[in-house]
Amino acid sequence: xxxxxxxxxxxxxxxxxxxxxxxxxxxxxxxxxxxxxxxxxxxxxxxxxxxxxxxxxxxxxxxxxxxxxxxxxxxxxxxxxxxxxxxxxxxxxxxxxxxxxxxxxxxxxxxxxxxxxxxxxxxxxxxxxxxxxxxxxxxxxxxxxxxxxxxxxxxxxxxxxxxxxxxxxxxxxxxxxxxxxxxxxxxxxxxxxxxxxxxxxxxxxxxxxxxxxxxxxxxxxxxxxxxxxxx
Numbered sequence: 158x159x160x161x162x163x164x165x166x167x168x169x170x171x172x173x174x175x176x177x178x179x180x181x182x183x184x185x186x187x188x189x190x191x192x193x194x195x196x197x198x199x200x201x202x203x204x205x206x207x208x209x210x211x212x213x214x215x216x217x218x219x220x221x222x223x224x225x226x227x228x229x230x231x232x233x234x235x236x237x238x239x240x241x242x243x244x245x246x247x248x249x250x251x252x253x254x255x256x257x258x259x260x261x262x263x264x265x266x267x268x269x270x271x272x273x274x275x276x277x278x279x280x281x282x283x284x285x286x287x288x289x290x291x292x293x294x295x296x297x298x299x300x301x302x303x304x305x306x307x308x309x310x311x312x313x314x315x316x317x318x319x320x321x322x323x324x325x326x327x328x329x330x331x332x333x334x335x336x337x338x339x340x341x342x343x344x345x346x347x348x349x350x351x352x353x354x355x356x357x358x359x360x361x362x363x364x365x366x367x368x369x370x371x372x373x374x375x376x377x378x379x380x381x382x383x384x385x386x387x388x
Contacts (some may be wrong), residue, residue, distance in 0.1 A: 215280030218246030292345035
């Protein structure tokens, strides 16, 4: 993971992201919030009230206000290789979360520290041969029964591929198909892993979004997530 590459986009990330997703009719906050809403719902169904949550590759901390809103009892730790991104995050959200630097290899926390972990569109920026080791690191810092949520862009969706191919921030991105990510998560030591496909309708068709709850099996959504359980 290249700290310098991420540092150079820290100040401009939101503007670049907003321009890149304009065809969806949504802003970056919409995409940040839906993920936290899904995580909160999954944890509630599992009977888990997390005390500590890790946001792996948190960047400038876009998830912070939505964890405050939807999982207010959980302490959030934002982890990233980019010190500049972390500085931006502290400036905007410092009182609401912990921000910690990551050397790209070893997560600086003890085994079993967290109840849940999130990686939001991070792994397509990481060389694929490093995925299993880093997923294993996340597994290490989760407690027994802890949940991991890995959100990624779906390479089967043509609009997603267009957005990634035209985004400067994603210049070196290599997308990962959902079954491949699920396999890597299992290889990293997680006991169970399930795929959920998301984001089928743009803002113009937002009235149809309630249908998405019954479409998570359909591999055409713009994004997907894998939810996994540590044994």
